[in-house]
Amino acid sequence: MTRPYRHAEILSAADRATDVLDCFGRTSAGLKRLVPFDAAVWSATDPETGLVTAPMLVENLGSGEGCGAYWESELLEENVLPFRDLARAAVPVAGLRAATGDLPGRSARFRSLLEELGVDDELRAVLRVGGRPWGSVSLFRMRGAPAFGEGDIALVAGLSGPLADRLRRFAGPYEPDDGKGSSAPGLLLFDEHGEATSINEEAREHLAALPDGPVVPSALGMNLPIWVIGTVLQARAIAQGRDRGNARIRLRTRDGRWLSCRASCLSGAGGRPGPVVLVIEPATPADLAVIVAEAHGLTPREFEIARLVAQGLSTSEIAAALFISPHTVRGHLKAVFGKAGISSRGELVARLFAGGHRPAS
Template sequence: MGIEAFTGARDRLLRIIDDETDIAMILDETLASLHAVTRFSWCALMTVDPRTLLPTGGIVEGFAAEACAPFWDNELLAPGFNKFNALARSTDTVATLYDVTDGDIERAPIYTDLYAPLGVADELRAAFVLGTTCWGVTDLVRATEDGPFPSHEVSQVRSLAPLIARAFRGGVCRLDAATHGPAAMLVIDGRNQIQNMTMESRALLDELQTSGVAEPGLPSLLGAAVTRARFSRTSTNLVTRVCGISGRWLRVTAVPMEGGRGQVGVMIEPARSSDVVPILLESYGLTQREVEIVLLLARGLATKDIAAELSLSSHTVRDHVKAIFDKTHVNSRGELVARIFSEHLLDGLEAAVRHHS
């Protein structure tokens, strides 16, 4: 696995960065590139939500499907080394278990919990980061007979990591756009009557009916958002999320139009993946500030870092965290993130992950 293999892996990644490659192909090409530069027997290669660092899909190779939940329980709840949220904030986003434990990997809870029965020599983890944003992670695991990851192979994975991050960012953004679907666009007059609308609008308007009988004109859910946007003195637009009658979440953006006649432009679209976690958090009765804090907790930020990010005192952040724990019935940050993940996101992740034997 010398310079020729590395050059081939690098060129493979460069080709998919500039193409309109879908996320499935990006994952396949990334996995092939990693195999080209280092040896491993088990692998999890995952896209993540940049706001929470929770996984959204990917490829699992070698691990049994039933190992998915225990792996993430260990990641979110157990102490350990090279946690993904720590790597994503580190100046070096690639690390091995052998190095961080000084060769004694049995010190790591993940070894005891998952790796011991497999015969594992080492684990390499990487977070794929651009700037301050993490777009994906990987966990590569070597068998006992192969020994720890050699330093030159770790260096090659480290050199590929920025290219993988660029490829993941493009694929995730295209995936969001592809699953987004056509948007409904409407112009609402000063009396909350529909003045104009696009062809796709009717189906999404039907989603917003609040009773079994179709409401004539503008559904009341949408009318409330339009009225609030029209008379708001604090913002130039209003963005909200509403749940349709099918249980599907929709994103509504209402923008007052120029002219002084009370017209409001409205866009209705399926909620993006980045909308899902805030919706779930709000279902616990969390305030907007508390939602912001949970998203920062999920990224692994300490109290003082959250305080700096939100321009709050550390004491105020601790008060918010206590309120969050009370509302979600948990006792720790890890338990909070694990609950959100296991109760609301794990089933979707398992459906989105492809397993290779």
């Protein structure tokens, strides 16, 4: 059986999925027959920051109670194969034992968590297309199983782009507030150790609308979704100089609304990193512009031109701003209209920047 045929089997199953979580489940079942594994974690990621977001599928790792420790190690410790590096690697897939010369103890993640869980090897992959990460997966083999080999890594690498493309098709457009949830910002405060210390009622309401997934207990009398915890951890990582990215994700509620979640580390005494404040609120069209453009399959140049159209620039003004000919601008606009299923600039603004219909899967 050739590898392309193996890919086709898995992708055909993914094409029958009704949503991202279903896509993860179908893909995992098909992949397990070709690359055996004992447990797995599949997660959607924010395509701009690479941070995990909803939904997440955890298979054969209990109730996911170790997720908090897993992502704390991922973002705040020196590790082998962090997802942030894999997202930029020539091949966005790697095995822990292969990368460490069969010495997985070189990884803090392995020493502090995986070894205790009985994990012998981990294969990690970032699902990316167009340079943007739309998902991540960790496959685990327990003690007694062979390490992931070159063939396993190559097979999963061949699925990275096609699966990412399918994930981004599920990204929906901005949906104006319809009164289903609070429109006010929710606020959570975490101390310098990452423990939640206070929350307002708007945040409770927003969090209650999120889909099911792994959670972390808190002293606030409620469990906090791992996506929120990951965003806070990223803010701490940035404050500690471990990353220069943004601590922000976009995620969908159970009823299809989009929320924006962002965290920032405050300064403590003597300039030391202090508490982290997290804001969760309804996403605006601007928050979702890139996601919606990607869901329609626009190239970076096409999105740039669409954005300038939304700002009210004429064809000649866009051409001058981008140092290209008006003919080239019109060609890009024609491509945008075709991909988005529209026929005018007004429809473009409405579809990509102020709401519209979900792109076809």
